[in-house]
Amino acid sequence: MGTAEEIIVGYDGSAEAVPAIRWAARQAAQRNCGLHLVHSSLWPAITHDLGPVPGVEGSGLRRAAEDVLTEGVARVNDAVPGLAVKTTLFYGWPAEHLRTLSTGAALVVVGTRGAGGFMGLLIGSVSLELAATADCPVVVVRDGEHAGGPVDVGVDFDDWELPLRHARTLAALAGAPLRVVHVRKNHWIPRPISDEGIQTRDQAEPRVQALLDSAARNAHETIPGLDLQIRSPIGTSIPGTLLAEAQDASVIVVGTRGRGLVRGTIGSVAHAVLHHASCPVMVVRRPTPDTP
Incomplete structure (x- = not known):
């Protein structure tokens, strides 16, 4: 679970998620609280073979998911050099994990990849679901x-x-x-x-x-x-x-x-x-x- 001393930020590796990381990092610095960077991979819903390809160094879906977190930490350090950040890799629907972490957290921060004309998808389904279900305030960040x-x-x-x-x-x-x-x-x-x-x-x-x-x-x-x-x-x-x-x-x-x-x-x-x-x-x- 999150704590009141923690801001949760979801990161999926997309360009649309970068502003959310920057915003969350600045908030954590201003509040002098912890920043918890979360990535949730959907690959297990498609395949159970998450390991590396034989003979190909640094390959595999698990490694790719871990690389997203590493990249997210680098984005945090770009925004607020020296800010401490905790990371967690989940598997499954992102909104479910972020909603669980929201209990007791200060904020949950997400970007939006929404596009197209379907109602409810304009801001992204994860953003909309969290806004409706999280136990703490949710910040949806656009650039x-x-x-x-x-x-x-x-x-x-x-x-x-x-x-x-x-x-x-x-x-x-x-x-x-x-x-x-x-x-x-x-x-x-x-x-x-x-x-x-x-x-x-x-x-x-x-x-x-x-x-x-x-x-x-x-x-x-x-x-x-x-x-x-x-x-x-x-x-x-x-x-x-x-x-x-x-x-x-x-x-x-x-x-x-x-x-x-x-x-x-x-x-x-x-x-x-x-x-x-x-x-x-x-x-x-x-x-x-x-x-x-």
């Missing part, structure tokens, strides 16, 4: 980070504290501004609250302001001096408006109540942000009543 940009966090009326807490940590570690964004949907119907229970915009505004005031107070009380920006844009699409606000962000933090690919989803907002963000995205899966 579009805006160094020094704000940390953006989307907040709503339901359990906003947990995403905000992780966003505060990221901002404080990076010395970056924290931008708190609540998107107001542009669909309020101008009828009294007593008429079929529909809110008017005037009745909604105090609730929005109370949410933003609470988030600002929470951030300032926890990290005095934090460069805090508050945004409350109006838009017809929550993820679209959130992404528009985050065009210069170094990372976007979103919460979800998702409970896994079978029992639930990661939610439409987190799903859309993961698909369309050009910078790293942290998905914070909020506990549900039947979650231990």
Whole structure:
């Protein structure tokens, strides 16, 4: 199992996974915690002959998998020279092993090889499955980070504290501004609250302001001096408006109540942000009543 002093990063040897290694290595250095580099080989699902080819030095599928880890360590050292890194080679579906390691870990960090038009594959199936099932926050990294940009966090009326807490940590570690964004949907119907229970915009505004005031107070009380920006844009699409606000962000933090690919989803907002963000995205899966 992982520990709270450990960041887990998955590496498959692809170019798309390199930004994840760099991001995870910098986080481990900033947090002064361990980095655990993991590679999971799928070859045993195809063949049991993992050994070397007779007479060919350095050959064999097991050796190839070990070489991926060696390359990953070199990538870590390129990003943060001298950073200690632990490695583990697994066999089987990567998401299963990373999900197991996520219990008690600080973060799980992965890249994305997603491509094509099938829903759920645009960011890569491993990334999506982990975002929906891991026990700790999952960061999906693309090579579009805006160094020094704000940390953006989307907040709503339901359990906003947990995403905000992780966003505060990221901002404080990076010395970056924290931008708190609540998107107001542009669909309020101008009828009294007593008429079929529909809110008017005037009745909604105090609730929005109370949410933003609470988030600002929470951030300032926890990290005095934090460069805090508050945004409350109006838009017809929550993820679209959130992404528009985050065009210069170094990372976007979103919460979800998702409970896994079978029992639930990661939610439409987190799903859309993961698909369309050009910078790293942290998905914070909020506990549900039947979650231990």
